[in-house]
Amino acid sequence: MIRIVTISILLFAGLSMGYSQQHPCLIITKESIQQLQMGANKYELFNNSYASAKAEVDEAMRLPISVPTPKDLAGGFTHEQHKNNFLILQKAGVVFQISKDEKYAQWIKDVLFAYAELYPTFDRHPDKRSYSPGKFFWQCLNDANWLVYVSQAYDCIYDWLPKNDREKLNKNLFRPLADFLSIETPQFFNRIHNHSTWGNAAVGMIGLVMNDEELINRALYGIPDELVKIGGKDNDGATIYQEGAKGFLAQIDHSFSPDGYYTEGPYYQRYAMYPFLLFAQALANTRPKQEIFKYKNGVLIKAVYALLNQTDSNGEFFPINDAAKGMSYLSRELISAVGVAYYFGTKDPSLLSVAKLQQRVSLDVAGLSVAEGISKGMEKPFIKKSIQLSDGANGDEGAIGILRSREPNQDLTLVMKYSKHGMGHGHFDKLSFSMYNNGKEVFQDYGAARWVNIEQKDGGGYLKENNSWAKQSIAHNTVVVNGQTQFNGSVQVADTFHGTPYLFETNTKGYQVMSAFETNGYEGIKMQRTLVLIEGNHSIVLDLFKINSEKKNTYDFPLYFKGDVMKTSFAFQVSKELLPMGKNNGYQHLWKEASGVVSDDKLSFSWFDKGSFQTISSAVHAGDSVLFARVGANDPSFNLRREPVFIIRRTDTGNTLFANVYEVHGNYSPVEEIATDAYSSIRKVSIVHDAMNYSVVKIEHVNNQVDYFAMANNNSKASAKHVVEIAGEKLEWTGAYKLFNRTEK
C-alpha cells in the first residue's frame, strides 16, 4: 500500500516557470566548461577519465554510423548497437564541450539525424514480450535509458546546432519519443517503479534541454490518471499502476525509505540511481532554488550511502531480491552517484576513498571536485558499520539489518531481510540471511536466475527459473514451513506486508544483536530470527530461529554453504540415484544428494571453501533429518548454478527453536599444504530454555569456556528486568538480551 506524500509539489510547479536556458545546462553547464578544461590538465583522475572517454569516442567514430532497424533482444546486435550508441553519444557530447573540437558535434548531429530518419519508419519494436514494448529496444525501459543519455549529448550540441536542425530534431525525434514514453505508454510512465523513474527522468531531461514545460511537468508530476488503465501486471508479475502516486517527485517519495533504502534492493537501486541523480543534477543546475537534493530530507544523497553500505568487502552489492551477482560500486552508475553525493552533499572525504577504487570520475563538476579532492590527498577510509536500513516511504515498513564485526582486521558480515517484499523483483525470503567473511560468501543468497544482456540465455532477460527457483523461499536461508513458499508465492499479497524489527543493537561490548519477526508469510505462524555476532579474536555467529505455531508442521532450515564437505557429526547415506526433492515451490529444482537422521541433540558439519574451514554447530532434536541437496533438477537449459545446500528438517512440530552457531576458522594454502585450526572451536550448542517469553542458549567451547545467551522474545524495553532459572541457577539481566560469559570449573 503506497501512501501519498505530497511535499511541496505546488511550490515546485511554481518555481519551474519562466526559465530560459543556455546550453549546455543539464549535467555540464556553460559556466563550468572552463573549469572542466582546466581540470583535464590538472587532476590525474579527471584527466584519465577524460582521456579514456575521448579514446572510446574516437574509436567509435572510426566506424561507420550504425543505426539499425530494431530487431533483437538484449545481447543481440541491434540492441547492443543502440545501447553502444547512447553510451558513446553521451561521452561525445562531453568531449565536444571540453575539447571544443567540432568534429564531435558533427558526429553527434549525424547520428541523431540517422535516428530522426529511422524513428517514423516503424511502430514499436517487433518483439512484443514486454508489457510496454519500446521503440529502438524491446522494452520502453531501454528507450528511456537511451533518452537519459542522449539528452545529455543533445544538450551539449544544442547551441552549436543551427536553429533549423534543432527544430527538426525536436519535432521528428525528441518530442515524439518523449510522448511515446509518456502519454503513449502510460502503463510504463505512471508507476512507482524503476522503469518509470527512467521514463520520468528521460522525459524531464529532454524537456529541460528543449525548455518544454509540458514535458518537464509530465516528468515531475506524471500524466493525468484518466489516460491510464488501472490494473494489469508487468513482466515480473507486479501490479502496473496504483492511482495517486506518479512522476519523479513521487518516485522519490515512495521509492526510498528515509534511510535511503530502495525497496527493490541494491541491484535495482544502483540501476535506478542514475536517472534519479542525473535528473536531480539537471534540476539542481537549471532550477537550483528547488533544492532537489534537500527534498525529503536529502534522501537522494542518503540513498548513495545506503547503497555503499549494502556491499561486501569487494564492493559487490548484497544480492537481495532479483540481483545479478558481481555488480558492484565500480559500476558506471555508482561512479556518477559517488560524485554527486560528494559534490552536492557535504564533500565527505570518505567518499573519495570509494572514488579512488573506482579509478574514474564523471566528466562534470561533481567528478572534477572528486578528482581535485583525491589529488589533494583528502580521502579518508569509507568505514562500513553495522546499520539498519528502514524500508517504506515513511521508514516504518520493516528493514534490512546489516551487522559487521568491529574487531580489527575482521570483515564478518551478516545481512538479514525483514523489509517489504520488494515488488515484482522481490523474493519470498523474509528472515533470510546471508553471511560474508573477507569478501567471501559463507552462506550465499542465490540472487536472480538471469544472464543480464547475454542473448544466448533467453535474450538476456529473466529466465523462467527465476520464478520457479530463485524467488522461492526454499532458495533462501530461511525456514520453510510445510514445503510452501511464503505468502503462497503471491507478489500481490506479499507486497501488502513487511517484516517487523525487534532488536538492532550494535553498541554492546563484545557482541551485536539483530532480531525481527515475520508473522504473515505463513498463516498462523509467527517466526522470529535473532542473529548475534559474538566478537573476539575468533568471532562467531549465533542464530536463533524461533517458531510459534498451534498446528504441527514440517520445518526445513536450509543453509546455502559453498565448497566441499569435510566432516559431519552425523552419519548420512548418499543417494544411489538423484531425485528432485519435491514437485513445486522450488523443491523441484533440488536434487537430493544425501540424507541422514540425527541420533543426538547436537550436530556439527564442517566444510572447506577457498582457503578456510567453516562449521555449523547446532542444537537439534534427536530424530531431525539432515539433507544435502544441490540446485539443478528440472532445469532443461542448464540455467541454474549447481550449488549445494544443507537442510535440517524437523517434522510434526508446533512451537520450536533452532539454535545454530556459525564459524569461519583456520586456513589452508595449496602451496604450503598446512592446515591450521581445521577444527571447530565449539563443543556443543544447546537450548536450555525455550518458552514463549524467553530463549536461552548455552554455547560450550572446546577450550572449556561456556557462554549463555538469554533473550526476552517479546519485550525490547531497555529497562525491563528479566530472570530465568537454568538448572537451579538464576540468570538475571536488564534489557532484552544478554550474553553471559563463564569459564566452567
Place this chain on the structure above:
Amino acid sequence: MIRIVTISILLFAGLSMGYSQQHPCLIITKESIQQLQMGANKYELFNNSYASAKAEVDEAMRLPISVPTPKDLAGGFTHEQHKNNFLILQKAGVVFQISKDEKYAQWIKDVLFAYAELYPTFDRHPDKRSYSPGKFFWQCLNDANWLVYVSQAYDCIYDWLPKNDREKLNKNLFRPLADFLSIETPQFFNRIHNHSTWGNAAVGMIGLVMNDEELINRALYGIPDELVKIGGKDNDGATIYQEGAKGFLAQIDHSFSPDGYYTEGPYYQRYAMYPFLLFAQALANTRPKQEIFKYKNGVLIKAVYALLNQTDSNGEFFPINDAAKGMSYLSRELISAVGVAYYFGTKDPSLLSVAKLQQRVSLDVAGLSVAEGISKGMEKPFIKKSIQLSDGANGDEGAIGILRSREPNQDLTLVMKYSKHGMGHGHFDKLSFSMYNNGKEVFQDYGAARWVNIEQKDGGGYLKENNSWAKQSIAHNTVVVNGQTQFNGSVQVADTFHGTPYLFETNTKGYQVMSAFETNGYEGIKMQRTLVLIEGNHSIVLDLFKINSEKKNTYDFPLYFKGDVMKTSFAFQVSKELLPMGKNNGYQHLWKEASGVVSDDKLSFSWFDKGSFQTISSAVHAGDSVLFARVGANDPSFNLRREPVFIIRRTDTGNTLFANVYEVHGNYSPVEEIATDAYSSIRKVSIVHDAMNYSVVKIEHVNNQVDYFAMANNNSKASAKHVVEIAGEKLEWTGAYKLFNRTEK
C-alpha cells in the same frame, strides 16, 4: 623397465674418502657466514627472508617445546607438531649462524635432546597403513623429510655443541634414525621413487654432518640387495623394488629424463626437488670435485627449468598424474630450487624474475646471490615457450608436449601427455590434454582426489576415489574405448609402455603442431592425437583424434569444460532423475545429466566461465550421441568436486577421426553487463579426407575465411611430398602437415 646407468659410481666412491669437515658444511658453510651476515643488511629480499624466518623462530620459541609421542595421521596434532618442529629447527639453525645468538643453538639442542629421549621409547608409528611405517610419522617418507631439514639444523650447531652432547645425539638419535630409514626399512630406501630420494638425501645429509662414510655410501649407492625382499607393492599400487637401481645417483639417473622431466609429473617433482637439490648442494659444498651439478649433463639444473615450464600463467603446475591443484612455483621447495639453479647454474637472469614473484630467497649463498641480482635490477622475464619434455632415463620413452601461443598478450596453452605412465602416481590418461587461457582452465585435468594434510579427509592421504575416479581414463580429456580404462587399469602393465611422439613443430609461421601415438592402452587399437594451435588475433585450437581399429567399438570423447552451458547446436533432454553412467572404470562416479543425438554432421556447444565464452565446434557423424554429465555419483563422503563434462559418444565404429575446434572468445563483466564476441567465429568444421595415410579437415569461419589442415599420419619426414585431392582440387604440401588459408569466393 629400468635400465641400469652406471656413470662414475666408482670414481665417486673414491673421491668421497678422507674428508674431515668443519661445521656448518651442508647448506650454509663456515666460509659463507660472513657474506650472509652482510647480505642480511644489504639486500632487501635476503633481509626480508631472514627477518621473516627469525620472526617465525622467535614466535615458536615462545611456546613450550613439544615433542609428542606419535599418534596421528597427516593433519592431526602429533603429525603437524613434528612437521612444524623440523621446519622451525632448520630455520633456527640458519638464524643462529647469521645472528650468532646462542639462544637459538640452545633451543635446537633442547629440542634435539627431547627427540633423543623420545626415540627409544617406542617402535614404529602406531598407524600401520603405510607399506613402510615411520617413527615420528605414519610413514618413513615424513621421517626422511624430518631428517633432511633437521640435519641442517644439527649441522649449524655441531661445532657449538660440546663433544659429549654430539656423541649422545649421534648415538641415540641420528645414527639409529639413519639406520631405521635405510637398512631397517629397505623397501623404502632402495627404490627408484621420490620416497627413496628423500630417504637417500636424509641419510646422506646426516652422514655428511656426522662425517659417517658408511651412511654417505648408503645414501649414494643404496644398500646391499640381499637385505631387500624383492616384489610387493606400496600404498599406491606400485612395485616396491627393482633390482639393480638404488641410491641417490641412481635416482638422478632414472628419475629424470635428459630434459629434466620427472616421470611422476611436476607435482611430485616439486616435492622431490628439495632432497635432490639440498643433498646435491651439500655434496657440492663438501665434495666439490665430484661436480654433482654436472652429473648426467647437469640434469638437476635442467629439472628446475622443466618444472618452471610446466606451469600455467599463475605459476601453478599442470596437474599431471596425482597432483593437488594450486601447488605452484611459490612453494618453499621451488624457492630453494630457483636459488640453486641460479647459483650453481649459469646465473640466468630470467630466474631472478621468478624469484621476485616468490618474494623470498633461501638463507644460503644461493639465495644471497639471487637477492643480490634482484637488488641490482638484473632480472629478465622468464618466457615460457612451447616445449617438448622427453620422458625416460634416456629420453626415449615418450614425452609431455606443451604448446603456447606466440602472439603478444596471449597465453593460450595446450598440454598433452604421451609420456610414460608415471608409476604409482600415474593416471591412465595417455593422449589426454588440457587447455589454459590466461591462467584459467578451459579444459581441466582433474588432478588427484586428495586433500593433502587435511586430517578430516582420511588423514590427508589419497582417497579411495583417487583410484576409482581420478586415475581412470574417463576422468581425462582422452578418448575412452568401450568404457574401459587404458591398460585395463594395471599400473604394472602401463609402466612398461609409453606414448610415441610423432610431431612437435613450433617454428612454423602462424601455427604450431604436436602429434603423438598411443598403441598399447587398448588392445588392437592405434590412437593418434594431433593438436594444432592456429595463431592470430583470435587464436583457435584444432584437435584431431584418429583411431584405427579392425573391430567396432564405442568411443567416448570427454571434455572437462568448466562453467555454465550457454548454447548448443543440438537438442538435448535433461534427465528427470540422475543415474550413474556406468558401474566401473570411473563411469560409476558420473551422473548423467542430459543427453541427445546429433542429427547433423556438425555440432557446436558454447559455455561461459569467469568472464569469457568458450565454444567447441565439431565435425561429427549424424547419430553420434552427446552427453552432459557431472562428477559426484557413488561418492559416499563427498570427496569429489561436482564438475561437469561434455561427452561425444560414437558407437559401432572401427576406424574413425574426431575433429574439434576449440576457441575462447569475447568477454563479459558483471559490472559492465556488456557481452562482446559472445558467439563463435567458426561456422563449421568438417572432415574432408580421412584415410590411413592422410587426414584433411576444413574449417569454415563466420567471416567466410576457409582453412584446410592436411597431415600425413605416418610420415613425419620434412622432405616428403604429399598430395590429396579434395572435391576435384589438389592439396599439395611438403613435410608432414600444412595449414592452407583461403578466402572463399
